[in-house]
Amino acid sequence: MAASRTGPNMTQIAKAVGVSSATVSNALSGKGRVSPELVEKIRAKAAELGYVPSSAGRALRTGRSNVLGLVLPDISNPLFPQIAQAMESAASDAGYGVLIADSRGDVTTQTQAIARLIERGVDGLVVIPRRGTRIGSVSCPVAMVDTPSTPGNTVSADHWEGGAQLARHLLDLGHRKFLFVGHDGASNVQNDRIGGMKSALGNDVSHETIWIEPMLRRQGDDTSLGLLGHVKSGVTAIAAVSDLHALRVLTELQTAGIKVPEQVSVTGFDDLVFAPVVTPSLTTVHMDMTRIAQIAIAALTKEIEGPRTTTVTNAGEIDTPEIDHKNGATVQQTVKADTSKVSMKLMVRASSGPAASSDTQALMEKLYNGD
Numbered sequence: 001m002a003a004s005r006t007g008p009n010m011t012q013i014a015k016a017v018g019v020s021s022a023t024v025s026n027a028l029s030g031k032g033r034v035s036p037e038l039v040e041k042i043r044a045k046a047a048e049l050g051y052v053p054s055s056a057g058r059a060l061r062t063g064r065s066n067v068l069g070l071v072l073p074d075i076s077n078p079l080f081p082q083i084a085q086a087m088e089s090a091a092s093d094a095g096y097g098v099l100i101a102d103s104r105g106d107v108t109t110q111t112q113a114i115a116r117l118i119e120r121g122v123d124g125l126v127v128i129p130r131r132g133t134r135i136g137s138v139s140c141p142v143a144m145v146d147t148p149s150t151p152g153n154t155v156s157a158d159h160w161e162g163g164a165q166l167a168r169h170l171l172d173l174g175h176r177k178f179l180f181v182g183h184d185g186a187s188n189v190q191n192d193r194i195g196g197m198k199s200a201l202g203n204d205v206s207h208e209t210i211w212i213e214p215m216l217r218r219q220g221d222d223t224s225l226g227l228l229g230h231v232k233s234g235v236t237a238i239a240a241v242s243d244l245h246a247l248r249v250l251t252e253l254q255t256a257g258i259k260v261p262e263q264v265s266v267t268g269f270d271d272l273v274f275a276p277v278v279t280p281s282l283t284t285v286h287m288d289m290t291r292i293a294q295i296a297i298a299a300l301t302k303e304i305e306g307p308r309t310t311t312v313t314n315a316g317e318i319d320t321p322e323i324d325h326k327n328g329a330t331v332q333q334t335v336k337a338d339t340s341k342v343s344m345k346l347m348v349r350a351s352s353g354p355a356a357s358s359d360t361q362a363l364m365e366k367l368y369n370g371d
Helices: 010-017 021-029 036-049 055-062 079-093 107-119 159-172 188-199 212-219 227-232 243-255 289-305 358-369
Strands: 067-072 097-102 124-127 142-144 177-182 206-211 237-240 265-267 284-286 311-314 329-332 345-347
Touching: 010 021, 010 036, 021 036, 067 079, 067 107, 079 097, 079 289, 097 107, 107 124, 124 289, 142 289, 159 188, 159 237, 159 265, 159 284, 159 345, 177 188, 177 243, 188 206, 206 212, 227 243, 237 243, 243 265
Parallel strands: 067 097, 067 124, 124 142, 177 206, 177 237, 237 265
Antiparallel strands: 284 345, 311 329
């Protein structure tokens, strides 16, 4: 049997003030013809009695739950709890609660998470998609936070320009041979970060990219990235697509006896909580999640509380019953924001320094070759 509501209700407030329950309802909801003086009196009495509005009753009256869903790609990654906190804060400021679901790095799980949140009556969704997947037709508005190159993206960090900032910093330090370390070649965010770095390089600069995920799949979690071989070949700057992967790079280099940044500079992305405190402290690119969350939530709540708009795009990796498989099109209800990308900020710390001189590189080569 469901528990009965034990707190004061509108009938008790009405009796205490000497008005009807309908008048109390109008005063508390801001509807109907109730004088300002009486509204103030009723609200004061409600506060005195400790009245808490019924969310179920409010949902029946307004047709809205005032709850948003947030779908994260992998909550074990320390970046995403920070994003969740920013989204929850922005939603709370707008008068909404948040339910969180974790895709656990799996596209099918992401689809199921979206369906569960919709079943629970959320008014809208914020989705940070797995591998740039697109969201099919659903029964509520969706704000997508991925990267500007992802079709249907609502708002995100400017990952491309963030990569360009990082590369220009390393170029200014004299680096001319780069190694880019990505994790998943299917990630739009990671490809944009690496693409931005490559876009800033001149003709006199050489670069190579390695992807960690295929290496782990073939050789196991403890596999070496082979960084010593790249350093022997003259690489002086290793730029990872995230701080987590930069930390792996730092560990492998330090285990091999390579000094950072004297011999090789290392950089990351995201400015995670450990970036300033590792040794050496990590040069990285900061993402303004507070601003991104505010823009995403504002665009979403505007759509929820106003007229609905839709955009037609090609179907992506998420398969829902609403997708038209014959022509590959779906109605994608991702909302649009006034600002679609937010600048990133370069955080220069101790892990990046001037490129090693040719004499130093020659000495290193002799050392590694046992001469």
